[in-house]
Amino acid sequence: MSTTSARTSYDLERIRGDFPLLSSTMRGNPLVYLDNGATALKPDPVIDAEVAYLRDISANIHRGVYELSERATVLFDQARDKVKRFIGAPSDGEAVFTKSATEATNMVAFGWGRKALGPGDEILTTELEHHANLIPWQELARQTGAQLRFVELGEGGVVTAEAVAAALTARTRIVAITGMSNVTGFMPPVTEISRLAHDRGAVVLVDGAQLVSHHPVNVAELDVDFLAFSGHKMCGPTGVGVLYGRRALLDAMDPLLYGGDMIVRVYRDHADYRGAPERFETGTPNISGVIALGAAVDYLEEIGMEAIARHEEQLLEYALGRLDGVEGITLYGPRGVRRGGIVSFNLGQVHTHDVGSVLDNEGIAVRTGFHCAQPFMRHLGIHGTVRASFYLYNTRDDVDRLVEALGRVREVFG
Ligand SMILES: Cc1ncc(COP(=O)(O)O)c(C=O)c1O
Missing domain, CATH: 3.90.1150.10 (Aspartate Aminotransferase, domain 1)
Incomplete structure (x- = not known):
């Protein structure tokens, strides 16, 4: 296709x-x-892509100098390029593979939030959120002394830009909001919310688990700082998700996990880490899942x-x-x-x-x-x-x- x-x-x-x-x-x-x-559900091209890797390639990525490993690496890297293009990520390294949207929100809460937030700072969210975009912030607030605050919902669970403006304060460090409710399908005005948050110096994380699978998304147009989503809701396999982050924010963020692949040099007592995205992808990734997610992107884009x-x-x-x-x-x-x-x-x-x-x-x-x-x-x-x-x-x-x-x-x- x-x-x-x-x-x-x-x-x-x-x-x-x-x-x-x-x-x-x-x-x-x-x-x-x-x-x-x-x-x-998964379409044939996605199923075929995953099976083809498992059956015909099976090798690990970024490690071997032999042909099978090179083939795996090319397909894996191509999948990242497809995902980046799909969401309009402007620069290299901004799409990190995770295991799910949930892992992606946690990476931001603990990798970015633990460094950026302190007592008295505020995290702004809504009661509309899936627990994946609420509980990490509750826990971050508990660990840092920050305060979790909520935008007032309108009739039927509407979030308006006016309500967000009213809830933002000089202490708001992050607005964590859904791009599309998994209960009602309501889509908050994300671009306006981003503008309001940025005017106050806050960053914006959008939970795109529902949005990205159902609507065209361009992170530059939405002007969001982080976008979390899952492959399995967009015709891809389970066990693979994506964290988009602005390059400068990702570069300043700590990983959740540490180990192989994320390093440049390792000494007995310390190591130098690579930049994004590799810094956040330690260990062997879900190679077949990532390749199949690339096929899902192709499939959705073709329609x-x-x-x-x-x-x-x-x-x-x-x-x-x-x-x-x-x-x-x-x-x-x-x-x-x-x-x-x-x-x-x-x-x-x-x-x-x-x-x-x-x-x-x-x-x-x-x-x-x-x-x-x-x-x-x-x-x-x-x-x-x-x-x-x-x-x-x-x-x-x-x-x-x-x-x-x-x-x-x-x-x-x-
Ligand atoms: C709005 C929303 N956010 C986050 C998630 C979590 O996605 P996952 O379970 O793939 O991490 C879901 C899953 O239903 C969701 O609907």
């Missing part, structure tokens, strides 16, 4: 044909996969992130329209604002796990519970939701099957 130009029209049937799991049945029904917020975002936007609109008509449903999240393809709801008093089980019986995979966002659940005054999250391969028919199956839930639970 060409990586340079997006397909001209959105060929949903062809896209679906790329994902082997989409032709499978679950509990005797064709699978409807609506748990993309948790992880995405086009704009086209994917548009498809999901249309599907969301259709889903909200259909779900609005379901008796007894409560839908969460703001309307009339920029949102990714995620719907969270409850059906009367039926427990979310019961709803999920009935849907599962119909071959429909959704996520139920608190979605690693307990403070936001508390803000909404609920214990959890049923979440249907869409991706590039979902169809109106999937939404219709969901709505039909919710009728079964009402039959079973009254």
Whole structure:
């Protein structure tokens, strides 16, 4: 497949044909996969890239002078270039491979935050965050004496630039905010938030775990200092993530782990470290995962992130329209604002796990519970939701099957 130009029209049937799991049945029904917020299905080119490395190369990178090692190194380095291009990272060394978005936020909290923050400094975040972008900051605050503060949420969990401006102070050192909520799909105005934070001298970390897989992202345009995301939510494999960081910030940051590959020279009692990204990638990395992530980037770029975002936007609109008509449903999240393809709801008093089980019986995979966002659940005054999250391969028919199956839930639970 060409990586340079997006397909001209959105060929949903062809896209679906790329994902082997989409032709499978679950509990005797064709699978409807609506748990993309948790992880995405993998297309053949990604599976093939990972298998090809394991089967035909298998060698370690950056170490051997023999052909197999050189081949592995070339593919690994190419994957980094693809990821950098995908997010518009302007200079070399700014895309660090991690094992997940969670590892990436932790690297910033402890590698940057422990040095940059002290008692009385402030970390600004929101109650909308996934725990991966909250707990590292709680722990950093505990360790440094900094204070964790929260932007006031608007109706349905909206974060406005005005609310961020009101919460910023001269002591704010970092604004750590989601690019897209994993509960409602709400997308805060990141560019404006970055401008406000920078005016106050604070750095900005965006949790891009949902954003990067569903929308075109350019770190230079967003003007963010750090961006954390996971490969598995963007059609890549599990066990690989990315931390983008501005070069100057990465250069001043301590690694979380120490060992081989990150060094220039080692003496008995000290060592000289390499610059980013190698300084943060000690030990043998997830080579097959990184190479497959590169294939995922190629795959998404060939379809086009704009086209994917548009498809999901249309599907969301259709889903909200259909779900609005379901008796007894409560839908969460703001309307009339920029949102990714995620719907969270409850059906009367039926427990979310019961709803999920009935849907599962119909071959429909959704996520139920608190979605690693307990403070936001508390803000909404609920214990959890049923979440249907869409991706590039979902169809109106999937939404219709969901709505039909919710009728079964009402039959079973009254
Ligand atoms: C918004 C958000 N941030 C962070 C994460 C954590 O990603 P990972 O588990 O891949 O580290 C998730 C995962 O669901 C998420 O949805």
